[in-house]
Amino acid sequence: MLIYYADHFVLPLPAGHRFPMRKYAALRERVAQVAAHRMRVPEAATDAELARVHDASYTRAVAEGTLDEATQRRIGFPWSAAMVERSRRSAGATLAACRSALDSGCGVNLAGGTHHAHRAHGEGFCVFNDAAVAARAMQAEGRVARVLIVDLDVHQGDGTAAIFAGDDSVFTCSIHGRGNFPFRKAASDLDVELDDGTQDAAYLAALRVALPRALTRSRPDLAIYLAGADPFVGDRLGRLALTKDGLAERDRYVLETLHVAAVPVAIAMAGGYADDIEDVVDIHFATVAIALSLWSTSERRLPRMLDCATPLPIHEAP
Numbered sequence: 207m208l209i210y211y212a213d214h215f216v217l218p219l220p221a222g223h224r225f226p227m228r229k230y231a232a233l234r235e236r237v238a239q240v241a242a243h244r245m246r247v248p249e250a251a252t253d254a255e256l257a258r259v260h261d262a263s264y265t266r267a268v269a270e271g272t273l274d275e276a277t278q279r280r281i282g283f284p285w286s287a288a289m290v291e292r293s294r295r296s297a298g299a300t301l302a303a304c305r306s307a308l309d310s311g312c313g314v315n316l317a318g319g320t321h322h323a324h325r326a327h328g329e330g331f332c333v334f335n336d337a338a339v340a341a342r343a344m345q346a347e348g349r350v351a352r353v354l355i356v357d358l359d360v361h362q363g364d365g366t367a368a369i370f371a372g373d374d375s376v377f378t379c380s381i382h383g384r385g386n387f388p389f390r391k392a393a394s395d396l397d398v399e400l401d402d403g404t405q406d407a408a409y410l411a412a413l414r415v416a417l418p419r420a421l422t423r424s425r426p427d428l429a430i431y432l433a434g435a436d437p438f439v440g441d442r443l444g445r446l447a448l449t450k451d452g453l454a455e456r457d458r459y460v461l462e463t464l465h466v467a468a469v470p471v472a473i474a475m476a477g478g479y480a481d482d483i484e485d486v487v488d489i490h491f492a493t494v495a496i497a498l499s500l501w502s503t504s505e506r507r508l509p510r511m512l513d514c515a516t517p518l519p520i521h522e523a524p
């Protein structure tokens with residue numbers, strides 16, 4: 207089980223910018239205390255890898271810094287060559303995490319989850335859609351046929367849903383705040399919309415229905431899990447009310463379910479905007495720690511890839 211980081215490819219932001227870029231370095235430092243030997247720097251996603259998901263004209267405009275002002279504003283970051291490199295590395299990290307998952311059962315990107323990136327535009331701090339790029343790469347390399355994307359960031363994975371609309375080989379599942387950004391939602395294969403203020407018990411009950419259903423319907427060779435920290439009660443942008451314990455229970459349920467089903471999983475961190483960066487780091491670190499507890503001791507016993515014909519030990523919810 208390998209863990210990828212790219213926070214030293216710094217995306218420069220003006221003073222006072224609301225994106226908490228510091229969280230990535232803080233998370234990497236925390237993870238290094240327990241798993242330094244598993245940590246790697248990913249390759250940048252190539253033009254060919256991006257082209258399986260994004261329009262060539264968009265990728266070129268990002269690379270050359272020629273996006274129009276409105277499109278750049280929608281992304282929310284000022285353009286720089288470093289922004290481009292960082293975005294490529296982040297997509298490369300999820301791609302590498304997928305390879306680790308297929309080799310060992312699990313892989314982790316300590317960033318990523320840029321699920322508001324569409325085919326031909328970025329949005330909401332998302333330039334390239336890392337999960338989509340990674341899923342397409344694994345398919346193109348012949349390593350998997352079917353992919354499940356489990357998006358538990360508090361915001362709907364609208365870019366991912368739009369990119370894979372009408373594609374039966376990639377199943378998109380999103381559990382998110384009904385009243386939150388994006389205000390015009392796309393249609394995932396399975397959407398669960400929660401009201402403002404939803405707490406642990408109701409959230410976990412919804413998850414325990416949705417995930418088995420998504421697994422049964424998708425029968426994936428690989429899952430990509432967006433473990434957003436922003437359903438947290440202390441999140442500035444979240445509008446839900448989960449505790450840290452509730453979020454850890456969420457992660458444990460998702461990861462144990464995939465582990466039992468022998469579905470390899472790549473984990474990306476996605477959003478987290480609590481006032482105290484340490485809260486975000488605590489939540490993401492707990493996700494990584496749960497993954498380590500499940501996979502770091504059992505790598506050799508896991509199958510390299512799930513046989514598509516093997517029925518999952520999961521039953522359709524009533």
Ligand SMILES: [Zn+2]
Nearest residue numbers: 359360361477
């Ligand atoms: Zn989010």
